[in-house]
Amino acid sequence: MAGAPRSLAVLGGSPAFATELPVGQMYFPPWEAYEEAFRALFDREYYTNHGPMAREAEARLAEVLDVEHALCVTNATIGLMMAAKALDLRGRVITPAFTFVATAQALTWAGLEPVFCDVSRTTHQMTPDLVAPLLDDSITAIHPVNLWGGTCGPSALEALARAGGVHLYFDSAQAFGCRTEGRPVGSFGALEVFSFHATKILGTGEGACITTNDGDLAERLRNIRSSYDIRSRVAVPVTTNGRFSEAQAVLCLLSLDEYEGRRRHNISIRDVYRAGLADVPGIDWCEPSGVETSNEQYAVCEVHAEVFAISRNVLLQSLKAEGVNVRRYFYPGVHRVPPYTDGGEAPSLPNTDHLCDTVLQLPLGALVTPRDADRIVELINEIHAGAEAIAHRLRS
Secondary structure, X not given: OOOOOOOOHHXXXXXXXXXXXXXXXXXXXXXXXXXXXXXXXXXXXXXXXXXXXXXXXXXXXXXXXXXOEEEEEOOHHHHHHHHHHXXXXXXXXXXXXXXXXXXXXXXXXXXXXEEEEOOOOOXXXXXXXXXXXXXXXXXXXXXXXXXXXXXXXXXXHHHHHHHHOOEEOEEOOOOOOOEEOXXXXXXXXXXXXXXXXXXXXXXXXXXXXXXXXXXXHHHHHHXXXXXXXXXXXXXXXXXXXXXXXXXXXXXXXXXXXXXXHHHHHHHHHHHHHHHHHOOOOOEEEEOOOOOOEOOOOOEEEEEOHHHHOOOHHHHHHHHXXXXXXXXXXXXXXXXXXXXXXXXXXXXXXXXXXXXXXXXXXXXXXXXXXXXXXXXXXXXXXXXXXXXXXXXXXXXX
């Protein structure tokens, strides 16, 4: 077939990258700082049960996020599970289907029923006009997700929740370090949950924190987290082991020191993608929405097959063959996976379904350079030029 560069790996050529480029952040502290901090940890011989490093990490996070309480926990899924129990929710909770499945699974674990909401096709976020028609007497909470280093406009959702007499709390796993409406993300709604997974800009391997300005709610969360660090014995429906280890806390503190440098590195890569993809037919670059400052944690675009000439999935397959570990976030929508499909037909969420078929996350973070990003842009152009040959090869 004419028009296809012979070098494309999907057509039998050698991959452009001998070592696969990861899609996540994968940042790690400088070795010297890491070694010094962990030697001190081993000298103390204090490894868990809310030790001195965990307490220091919580104090530092509360200061950075300008909140009264930051409670570190094992991971964000545990944090979301704890949040639902601490808020003593019942019945049904409105949440987006365009999210990582743990958002909904935490609700299911807590005995709640997710009511899936569509998102804006432009911003990919939940909006008050999409939430409002779902509010009725069975709804006890609204649970939005702040996506792509952006936000869903928290103050407008706060107003909607107040008017409806329901709780509001945020899955802010992707939003650490973002600022909106003149303040850091972290103090909106009853609480917010952040992720410190290795795929996030502030990484502790695994880990998370829950932020709130409600002292009573913070005490319930501490009691649910474990039997340690209970400052007042408040009644809670259940407890768990959600403790943050001293090793996680050390990585948290070191990562906070490195945060701004990581953000600037991400900007340098995103700038290459943004400029390089601007004129590629059928590729729409997605900017973080609703923020004055983003953590620049994601490089996301939409692939429109009718213009680009091949689908998002074929572009993904072609880039993976080149050693570029792109991801289709999120696929499928949570409303289309078990156990949420067990009750019959999935709810009609046209924007979510559209985004699940078109969104592509590109590599960003510690192991990616601007030069790598430039090569990925070149590959996307080459794949577009070779679309006919690629489609023929995959069909055969």
